[in-house]
Amino acid sequence: MTTSTSGSAVERYKYDVVVIGAGGAGLRAAVEAREAGLRVAIICKSLFGKAHTVMAEGGVAASMGNVNENDGWKVHFRDTMRGGKFLNNWRMAELHAKESPDRVWELETWGALFDRTKDGRISQRNFGGHEYPRLAHVGDRTGLELIRTMQQRIVALQQKDKKQYGDAEKYIKVFAELTITEILKDGGKVSGAFGYWRETGGEVAFEAPAVVLATGGIGKSFKITSNSWEGTGDGHALALKAGGSLIDMEFVQFHPTGMVWPPSVRGLLVTESVRGDGGVLTNSEGKRFMFNYIPEVFKDKYADNEAEADRWYTDQQNNRRPPELLPRDEVARAINSEIKAGRGSEHGGVYLDVSKRLPADVIRKKLPSMWHQFKELADVDITQTAMEVGPTCHYVMGGVHVDPDTAAAVGVPGLFAAGEVAGGMHGSNRLGGNSLSDLLVFGRRAGAGAAEYVKAMKKRPTVSDKAIKSAQDSLDAPFNRKSAKKSDSENPYTIHHELQELTQSLVGIIRTEKELKDALKKIDSLRARAAKAKAEGGRAFNPGFHLTFDLDNMLLVSECIALSALNSSGVTRWTHTR
Amino acid sequence: MARKVKMRIWRGDSKSGGFKEVTVPANEGEVVLDVIHRVQATEMSDLAVRWNCKAGKCGSCSMEINGKPRLACMTRMNSFEEGETITVTPLRAFPVIRDLVTDVSFNYKKAMEVDAYEHPEELKPGQARMQQVDVERSQEFRKCIECFLCQDTCHVIRDHEENKKSFAGPRFFIRMAELDMHPLDKLRNRKRKAQEEHGLGMCNITKCCTEVCPEHIRITDNAIIPMKERVVDEKYDPIRWLGSKIRKREGL
Incomplete structure (x- = not known):
């Protein structure tokens, strides 16, 4: 057995499938693979359910x-393609539109409790770019409901295994607070993954013929972002290093409405439901500016005057939608233009106001987390006054190039990717609400794809000691970095901060060749400095x-x-604007 | 704008530890987690702290701030007096791993012990019909972000390590109540199990859990007390007792 420099032996495990990431996509993939009879390791960087x-x-x-009974998969497909400026992988958009209703209903059979319509069915709300009310929701905490339902589904399956086999972890085991640093390969095929426990720094090697990447996004590369610390592009990087390719990486979505004040919460998301439920955007002159920003392709669907836009909330058959509900890229660019033209709010955003449309108690009921968030973090009561909002880095449309039907990463047998880490589904701009459905639809497909791949396999690839040794050396590197002078050593926090500043100002909403x-x-010079960033302290739970x-x-x-962005040579491809 | 604040941070591991004092700037609008991050970036690069969303939605940055179980991301710096020293310590009810990070695996073990939701087989996907008013009772409990502050503050666990074996804690009482009030769940003996297997009876409704809940879930009033009352009804009402024997129905 190989012994690591951390002092203890490398823990080794064998599984059929290793799922990296325990968000919606990862958990849905794990459930599918388990139900196909496979043994699954679920790996999460934080605690389970976070x-x-x-x-x-x-x-x-x-x-x-x-x-609205006129809705159907074809309308959803059209909206998705139109929102993505027809740069989507059409097959992914088709599968997504066709299968998402089943994935939502399935959650209900696992105990999810969505808000209801009067006749007792799952209620659906309006959102930008969706022609009909389409978003199943639980107030404004739908993601929590989804993750908890999936988490509890995993527990339910483990309880069953415990009853049947006396071992809850016989088929599914959750490895919480474990970071994967490398995908291992054997003769061109995936053979497993290597990583370390965050808690102890102890090393872990998984031998598995299939690895599903479900690691989410990249938002933490930007300064103003709605993403949590986990959005560091791990899966994107792992895939690339394992020989996969990334597509559409210039398409980064800036959500139009993030908080702008106070500075410590800058970027925190203000849900699109605020606009879906009647919130309007105004500039410092009090004008609803979105009427000036309706592109040609959307003119037949969006109202060009306030009277019609207001009527739409009560009569959707005979009026066009308010332009506040244009797709996110349109709204983000419009807000950006208003601020640049000097019509921004006090703290450099614009105003979003729902207090004039809905009574206070309805706001508190429909948007409880928003009410809570503004009250507690900004001392603003959104039932009385407008919010100040501005664009925030929210989502990356680009990602691992995959086969639409099986989620298999192109070029790396045994590697799969689903959710935000996969590319193609959303084209150049994702519609709100299409992410949670994407997680479920393609999470399930990745689990099924991996299961099929493993079952068809005759000889399993193995993990060699040599592969482990090399992964260990890389893991050890940050502790062994030596600099001639103390002043030469680098602080990783400082480099991260500088990276965020530079992406924000040079690779943001509007880009130029020179800036790129x-x-x-x-970035090159930051990388050289990062190679000198030495980890202080020991291996146990060490954030540095x-x-x-x-x-x-x-x-x-x-x-x-x-x-x-540079290679798309001067073409404005929507979320990527040059 | 920036003022200086004195932080007293517990540092150590399962074997030993103590307070380290550090003075750092705090800016307008910041929360305790911002200041801890500043300490990390400038003074103690290996200071261990859990956090994810920094928006009060994930429940990761639970710790004790001036002795009170709080989320560091939702505790505003301007809630302290000018010049007040801010003391941060790890959750007391759970074993320390390092610095502000504790081993919360107790909670995941307890989650495993609560019987999962059971969907009626005859109801195919998409066929369920429920009224909003009926789902709202359980929805209140599903707001839980699993920060485990209620578990930390509950003195049944906090002061009595030996109770952990037989007591599930407030987080899991609301989980049981949620399933008990779920309009579709098929399992019918949840309240009795709460009493007999999960230690509901040990709770003496001091409401400490409700007080610390960052989601303002009325844990005691809406989950624990209703379950306690109905367990009593079932157990001591002679007519219901007889009915349960004659009709051979398990639970309520």
Whole structure:
């Protein structure tokens, strides 16, 4: 057995499938693989049930037609393609639109409690870019409901295994607070994964013929972001290093409405439901500016005057939608233009006001977390006054190039990817609500794809001692870095901070060739400095040490974003605007 | 704008530890977690702290701030007096791993012991019909972000390690209540199990859990007390007792 420099032996496990990431996509993949009879390891960087999915607010898009029976998968498909400026992988958009209703109903059979319509079915709400009310929701905490339901589904399956086999972890085991640093390969095929327990620093090697990446996004590479610390692009980087390819990386979604004040919460998400439920955007002159920003392709669907827009809330058959409900990229760019033109709010945002449309008690009921968030973090009562909001880095449409039907990563046999880490589904811009449904639809498909791949396999790849040794050496590197002078050593927190500043200002909403080239140069020099960032202290729960790995990944994805943006040679491809 | 604040931070591991004092700037609008991050970035790069969303939605940054179980991301710096020293310590009811991080696996073990939701087989996906008013009771408990502050503050666990074996704690009483009030759940003996297997009777409704809940879930009033009352009804009402024997129905 190999012994690590951490002092203890490398823990070794054998599974059929290793799922990296325990958000909606990872857990749905695990359930599917388990139900196909496979043994599954679920790996999460934080505690079980804390994944970024928990922060999703508005809802899950599925054309169940509970509120407007004209809805159906074809309309959802069209909306998704139109929102993504037809740059989506059409097959993924088709599967997504067709299967999302079943995935939502399935959650209900696992105990989820969505808000209801008057006749007792799952209620659906309006959202930007969706023609009909389509988002199944639980107030504005839908992500929490989704993650808890999936988490409890995993527990239910473990309880069953305990009853049947006397061992709850016979088929599914959750490895919480474990970071994967490398995908292991054997003769071109995936053979497992290597990582370390965050708690102790102890090393772990998984031998498994299939690995599902469900690691989420990249938001922590940007300064103003709605993402939690976990969004460091781990899966993007792991796939790339394992020989996979990333597509559409220039498409980063800036959600139009993040908090702007106070500074410590800048970027925190203000759900699109605020607009779906009647919130309007105004500038410092008190004007509803969105009427000036309706692009040609949307003119038939969006009202060009306030009277019609207001009527829509009560009569959707005979009026066009208010332009506040345009897709996110349109609204974010409009807000950006207003601020740049000097019509911004006091703290550099614009105003979003729902207090004039809905009574206070309705706001508190429909948007409880928003009410809570503004009250507790900004001393603002949204039932009385407007919120100040501005664009925040929210989601990456780009990601691992996958086969639409099986979620298999192109070019790396045994590697699969689902959810935000996968690319293609959303084209150049994701519609609100299409993320939670994406997690479920493609999480399930990745689990099934992995199961099918494993079952068809004749000889399993193995993990060699040599592969483990090399992974160990990389893990040890941050502790062994020596600098000639103390003043030469680098602080990973400082480098991270500088990276965030540079992506924000040079690779943001509007990009120029000159700035992108500048960004690439600066990323290079940050990488050189990151290679000198030494981890202080020991291996046990050491955030400085953890950050050195996250930082490598963030530098890599930031470079991918800047490179993709540069290579799209002067073309404005919507969320990517040059 | 920036003022200086004195932080007293517990540092150590399962074997030993003590307070370290540090003075750092705090800016307008910041929360305790911001200041801890500043300490991490400038003074103690290996200071262990759990956090994820920094928005009060994930329940990771639970700790004790001036002795009170709180979320560090939702505790505003301006809630302290000018010049007040802010003391942060790990959750007391759970074993320390390092610095502000504790081993909360107790809670995941307890989660495993609560029987899962059982869906009626005859109800195929999409067929369920429920009224909003009926789902709202359980929805209140499903707001839980599993920060485990209620578990930490509950003196049945906090002061009596030996109770952990037989007591599930407030977080799991609301889970049981949630399933008990779920309009579709098939299992019918949840209240009795809460009493007999999960230690509901040990709770003496001091409401400490309700006080610390960052989601303002009325744990005691809406979950624990209703379950306690109905367990009593079932057990001591002679007519119901007889009925349960004659009709051979398990539970309520």
